[in-house]
Amino acid sequence: MRFDGYDTEGFYDELFDPAGKPRAGADLLIERINGLPETELQRRQKAAEHALLNLGITFNVYSDEAQTEKIFPFDIVPRIVQASEWDVLEKGLKQRINALNTFIDDIYNAQKIIKDGVIPKDLVLSADGFREACIGVEPPCGIWCHITGTDLVRDGSGEFFVLEDNLRCPSGVSYVLENRLIMKRTFPMVFDACSVQPVTDYPSRLLEMLQEMAPPGVRAPVVVVWTPGIYNSAYFEHSFLAQQMGVPLVEGGDLVVHRGEVMMRTTKGLERVDVIYRRVDDDFMDPKAFRPDSLLGVPGLMKAYRKGKVALANAPGTGVADDKAVYAYVPEIIKYYLGEDPIINNVPTYACWREDDRKYVLENLDKLVVKAVNESGGYGMLIGPHATAAERAEFATRIKAKPRTYIAQPTLALSRVPVLMDDHFEGRHVDLRPYILFGAKSTYVLPGGLTRVALKKGSLVVNSSQGGGSKDTWVLNHEGGSSPESTLSEQSQSQEG
């Protein structure tokens, strides 16, 4: 199995330069793969898939009667990120989350940024993720978005852009950790040769950060992960994170507000809960504060939260800042609060509620990607160059009817990586979702993150619901590989013969 016939086809390739030579840092990997016996790579790919199935690392397919679980397709060739590139991304992500957190806090309190005319008031207040119930909330340490997964893409020139901020309940980090585990199992030699930054301490960092948020005076805070239940598509991740942190995984029915405090039902009666890492949408958290018809929630939770009896991560209402319309203003938001230019740029964005932008969008639909601001998961999108004339006409009508709900961006030539296709390699488009923990004491960016890959030839949509898969992401260390010296211990005793 060799990369000999591999063609980058004019795209920016994460492993090869335009001349077809391995990029710095990728050469060792390429060399190792080229050196494998014929069919060995396929065998390991199969072994990896088998391991994922046995581990039950699956997601549920909705609308399937038999409750089918599928493994998230996994490609065995890792994506490599250079140390120097990573340094810039890490700084940029920290800067961005810092600004967005300040923005959310401002929106629910003083609203200075609106008063100063940086962002239109009705645009913010009409955002899908804006929550009336959060006005005046002061979360512990002023932190709203504790856990973020920011989607980055790289275009043909090799520059990284932020495509989307996910500030509510970003998922996928469990795949990062499990992918790494699988890679170490199936590819120990290659892994050992490249010096890769570890990702395994994410759960400990997450737990530390959650504990820091506990209400003042609580000595040994009780942290829980709150899941909608086993039929949620991300259930695996919820239980995985709870398990790795060693904290209870609760469902709505396990929680109750008793005398103003949040409690869980145990075999020995009610026990207080201090910090909730919730993976339940805002709307379903508390029927008294949000959707009254929700049966999953915990009545009175928001009241306890407002009184500081319990901490929630992420805070409710953070969705106001990952609205795709608000996204268009993030460069201004960074400038306003931090007085800095963005380190990682936004993808150039046309906001259809601005007249000039709308005119341009309508004239250039065949070149643009149009997105509904309140949709995610790759739904509600028009990819102009791949769309039919009828589809474009339909979107034009929709844009004219509801300009506030649409943005448009140029179709980026997303960077590609080689993936294993039967007996050869082919280039496929990828994005990158790093995870950021924004804590009271420090901000941590998980080195690497989730590389999602559009497995369909030519496709630009990487979402798992639309035929996407994933890859392990290797952020290389500055200094070359070094393995820790082993300390020798005494030999074990043997039976006397």
Next chain:
Amino acid sequence: MLSRVANSIYWLNRYIERAENVARFIDANYHMTLDIPDSASTQWQPLINTTGDHELFAELYGEANQENSIEFLVFDRNNPNSIYSCVRAARENARSVREYISSEMWEQINTFYLMINSAARDTSMDLPHQFFVDIMTASHTFIGITDSTMDHGEGWHFGRMGRMLERADKTTRILDVKYYILLPSVDYVGSSYDNLLWGALLRSASAFEMYRKRHGRINPDKIVEFLLLDPRFPRAVHYSIVTAIISMNNITGSPRGTFANKAEQKLGRLLAEFNFGSLDEVFEIGLHEYLDQTQTRINEVGAAVQNNFFSP
């Protein structure tokens, strides 16, 4: 611990144990029918009766024969106590407490489920004994993994208590298989067939060799005593109840011989019955009746466990 989690761990252990025991029933019966001429057509209905699901069976299949009995007990998704349904239910429970149990336990249950799910009825029944042995081994592997990877705290005790209650119930039913199988033909009692049958019964409870070591000759009374009243053999009813109450005491914190709730009280009474019971009394009541009564009492303990711990 969360009541919901305790409930799931208790049930996932019961379901795994149940699947193992259904495999044991069928395996025992299968061997017996091979040994008794012309019995294959008549000996499956009694087996269905011992499982307690005879009404559902009649509704779905009518008359019992080897083929539809195995279908019903092993593969049928409409039978909540088929091996498939049990393993699936165990896995669903395990999935809802994945964060609480060890990854190794989850992986074993998941692999077990994938094996049953992909088992095709045609090819599995080419070598039925091997198939049933695989199921028993998967269950034993799970128990071993549980004991060596899970903290022996409250959750573990809930699991073991569930398993022991299930096992006590099922061992009484395995003994009942023998009762039923001899019922239509009293002539066999004491014949050379009889020894074969008792041997097969012991084997189906993995008890043949241990019995031999303890009692030597095949003696029906001794076998009943061994499977019912032995406090040391791990599949005996007495042993199961002794072990269940140790876990119960650990959960409640009650000193031995005392009780903190209805479930513990009922289980303690049942244990006293076994501690001070004798074989003569069993036969006085009648073996089948005695087994029936014991099953009812174990069910009452189960209902009390549900009430005291899982629905606060």
